[in-house]
Amino acid sequence: MEIELISFDLCPFVQRAVIMLREKQIPFAIQYIDLQQPPAWFLEISPTGKVPLLRWNGEVLFESAVICEFLNESYPPSLHPDSALARAKHRAYVEFSSFLLGVQYAASLAKTAEEYTKQRAVLQQELAKLEVHLNEVAHFDGYEFCLVDVAFAPLFMRLALLDQAAPENSLSSLPKMAAWSARLLAMPSVQASVIPEFKARYFSHFKAGGSYFAGA
Ligand SMILES: N[C@@H](CCC(=O)N[C@@H](CS)C(=O)NCC(=O)O)C(=O)O
Structure with missing residues (x-):
């Protein structure tokens, strides 16, 4: 059985798949491509180019x-x-995590302090909405690692990096989410889901693109 993940080293969506493969202890190969200049073989087999x-x-x-x-x-x-209803709710939160990744990405791309502050406020507003409903993800009674964790861990990793760069803490007013994030970021499968030099690479990538949070 050959399993290979075609990847970009900073991609949060790739990271979900890596966490899943590691949690399930599935042997796999990983191939990184340059998304600025995707190889022809990739474009041939990828319907979306992503x-x-x-x-x-x-x-x-x-x-x-x-x-x-x-x-x-x-x-x-x-x-x-086990229940179809709980599964449906989990899938809805996975969907929500993709939306939140988009909001977080928009903040990462902001080029001025003003724009960054504005985008962070939007992100904060969305995270606060999630905090209210967090019990629905069923993590606080009888915790079991689930697909919602897989989907959210890449977001929490990036929020921690944004917080490091700016004098803000996105989760300080959101205690349930802060506890959830800490638990996920401590997991070996999550820590091993990015390249070892992820943090430096993340900052240098966004700095090169002119992002405010990265000190451009
Ligand atoms: N909905 C997709 C999103 C994947 C995605 O946006 N990947 C980005 C990298 S993080 C990408 O490949 N971008 C290349 C492009 O848009 O051309 C998923 O969940 O897999």
Whole structure:
């Protein structure tokens, strides 16, 4: 069985797939591509031109949430709750995490202090909405690692980097989320889901692009 993840080293969506593969202890290869100049072979097999792509036994899968669901179904035990209702809620929160990643990305791209402050306020507002509903993800009674964790860990890793760079703490007024983030960021599968020099690479990438938070 050949499993290969086509990746970009800073991509949070790729990171979800890596966490999933590591949690399930599935052996895999990873190939990084330059998204600015994607190779022709990649564009030929990728319907969207985006990473991650999972090559699995000669087949190609795209979309990180789908890749995670596929790996979850194919390699038991499942990281989904038993009830259809709980599973539906978890999937909704996975969707919400993708939206939040977009908001966080917009803040990362801001080029001025003013724009950054504005985008951070939007992000904060969205995180506060989530805090209110966090119990629905069922983590605070009978904790079990699940697909919602997989989806949110990359967001928390990036929030921690934004917080380091700016005199702000996005989770200080959100105690449930702060506890959740700390637990996820301490997990070996999460820590091993990025390249060892991730932090430096993240800052230098955004600094080169003129991002305020990275000190450009
Ligand atoms: N919905 C997609 C989003 C993937 C995505 O946006 N990947 C970015 C890198 S983080 C990408 O490949 N961008 C290249 C492009 O848009 O051309 C998923 O969850 O897999």
